[in-house]
Amino acid sequence: MEKVVVTGAAGFIGSNLTDYLLSSGYQVLGLDNFSTGKSKFLESAMGHPNFKLLICDLSDTESFKNNIAGYDCVFHFAANADVRFGTDHPSKDLEQ
Numbered sequence: 001m002e003k004v005v006v007t008g009a010a011g012f013i014g015s016n017l018t019d020y021l022l023s024s025g026y027q028v029l030g031l032d033n034f035s036t037g038k039s040k041f042l043e044s045a046m047g048h049p050n051f052k053l054l055i056c057d058l059s060d061t062e063s064f065k066n067n068i069a070g071y072d073c074v075f076h077f078a079a080n081a082d083v084r085f086g087t088d089h090p091s092k093d094l095e096q
Helices: 012-023 039-046 061-068 083-088 090-095
Strands: 003-007 027-032 051-055 073-076
Touching: 003 012, 012 027, 012 039, 027 039, 027 061, 039 051, 083 090
Parallel strands: 003 027, 003 073, 027 051
Antiparallel strands: none
16 A cells, blocks of 8 residues: 655645545545644545544654655645735745
């Protein structure tokens, strides 16, 4: 079984990809800090035996590297969903 990581798993795109990957037989590690993601998007994944959720901040690079060790692929969807805010405060995108 292929093991994959989805960053931004609690966002709209990340959660839909997570559901698809789980239904396709993948083992999925979902990463999110819930700054904009919503737990309701992960309701179906949370009960799946091949899903693990890790609430974390991707800016902690050492922790990130340690947590994804042994996985085959990373789908990176962690991002600031508020484009207007990001345009007005670009440094916040680096912090989120």
